[in-house]
Amino acid sequence: MLRLVYSSVQTRTLEAAAFEELCRKASLKNRGMQVSGMLLCNGKEYLQCLEGPTDKVSTIYAAIVEDPRHTDIRLVFHQAVDTRLFEGWHMAGLWKPEQLLQSGVRLPYSMLDPYFQRPWHVLGSAAADLLFECASIKANLERGGQQDLLKSIVLTNTT
Template identity: 40%
Template structure:
């Protein structure tokens, strides 16, 4: 099956408490699940970076909802491409606190696919590799205990 992936960054319109973020995630997970969409949301208290994947129509409906939300501004699509394999199929919507340096690096990374590495099923772009590495815990461990602690997975 062909899937669609979309990554974007945005700036919250106001600081979000843990309760605010929890409520956002609850609503997002319910809607995303109804659309067959999975992914991960990173938040560093100053910006969001979200990666979505799923059926093209579902990703589009989630994007339409996200882009109309008053919770954030300055939305920038970083990457939108068809994909063959979902990277976060088991995450309805994972959420991780991330250091600002990681979100800045992800926002600036190359998102285009440079070269296929199909037999190892690794992400195909530097940004996806970095996102997957962080989500798996490798990057969080390298940054120290307090950096990138999982919120609600």
């Protein structure tokens, strides 16, 4: 089984409803391929973990590389694994666009340094840790019987 994490830059901005639909379609396709994972979107970049049979994950990643909705695709992490981090999540999505402070001022990272307008790109392989932490939170909430809290955090999870 293969676990793969990549980041890419969006070629067009998605609103929440379009992102949710994207995750729903990916979930249906991934279910049939026995692939699980999570897609994060910050309004500029995607950060995604895919895990499942090596041939299936490789097929999906090859399609992403050719997908015109992505540019500057970076393979952040890939490793053969024995267990899934996102068991039961054929494609969970977390959409967190750039936030404004109540005053209307952008968060400091996006004002001070243009490189931080693409935080996942700048983080490189450490970006994978963000997804792995999401998986850890998922597991802890499930063990604690707090699926409702989990559903309130994740925008979409069509399993």
